[in-house]
Amino acid sequence: MNGDPIRDEALQANYARVLARIDEACRRSGRPAGSVRLVAVSKTFGAERVLALAGLGQRAFGENYVQEALGKMALCRERRPDLSWHFIGPIQSNKTRQIAEQFDWVHSVEREKVAVRLGEQRPARLGPLDCCIQVNVSGEASKSGCAPEAALALARAIVAHPRLRLRGLMAIPEPGMGEAVLRGRFATLRRMLEEIREALSSDWPTAARALDALSMGMSADLEVAIDEGATLVRVGSALFGSRPAAVARDR
Numbered sequence: 001m002n003g004d005p006i007r008d009e010a011l012q013a014n015y016a017r018v019l020a021r022i023d024e025a026c027r028r029s030g031r032p033a034g035s036v037r038l039v040a041v042s043k044t045f046g047a048e049r050v051l052a053l054a055g056l057g058q059r060a061f062g063e064n065y066v067q068e069a070l071g072k073m074a075l076c077r078e079r080r081p082d083l084s085w086h087f088i089g090p091i092q093s094n095k096t097r098q099i100a101e102q103f104d105w106v107h108s109v110e111r112e113k114v115a116v117r118l119g120e121q122r123p124a125r126l127g128p129l130d131c132c133i134q135v136n137v138s139g140e141a142s143k144s145g146c147a148p149e150a151a152l153a154l155a156r157a158i159v160a161h162p163r164l165r166l167r168g169l170m171a172i173p174e175p176g177m178g179e180a181v182l183r184g185r186f187a188t189l190r191r192m193l194e195e196i197r198e199a200l201s202s203d204w205p206t207a208a209r210a211l212d213a214l215s216m217g218m219s220a221d222l223e224v225a226i227d228e229g230a231t232l233v234r235v236g237s238a239l240f241g242s243r244p245a246a247v248a249r250d251r
């Protein structure tokens, strides 16, 4: 699995550029350097690209499709058991066991049934599964994520489960709306996290304090997301290059 030197050089330059964008966005927003974690979205790219980026210092990787991810993760783990794996795609009920057993984080919990299955299937030898609730902050323009008014009930279901650890919220705003709308979507997600924290603080004070994650921002909009409080940015194409069109679409 040796990389091609020209591709490796491009990856190194892309990685440096993305890290510099994150640092600069933190600086402009008056946020401490290191308050934003990069999740490298490796969907459609093979284990060789993951290992090349890991060799440059990246630790957290995001995957959308269970079937594609499992083989890649097994290959990577042989060489790099220290990487963390984030599931960020739509979750089908029949895939929850593999997600619960193989991943460290799930960003895309949007239904109670899926949350309960993930909790029941999380192996006891592993720590609690870190979860974010994916919220639809775009109304009818988007189909993924739970409705904002359903998020608190889902949060209560997750914090009540001992094998799950609710960390925060995730959103993917509808594309092509311009910066003002985008900023509004991210601000909505941040406000919702504050409301959920407040609502849980009397019954679940420890769980409320653990809510520290806003997973928002991708290659095109990570600066706006960081300005609005993102703590996890999910970046694919700015690191690995563009994906083939047929697989870049939601499957």
Ligand SMILES: *Cc1c(COP(=O)(O)O)cnc(C)c1O
Residues within 6 Å of the ligand: 041, 043, 064, 088, 089, 172, 218, 219, 220, 234, 235, 236, 237, 238
């Ligand atoms: C593909 C994907 C990303 C990365 O998108 P880029 O625009 O390539 O950075 C982030 N989050 C989710 C949920 C994705 O599916």
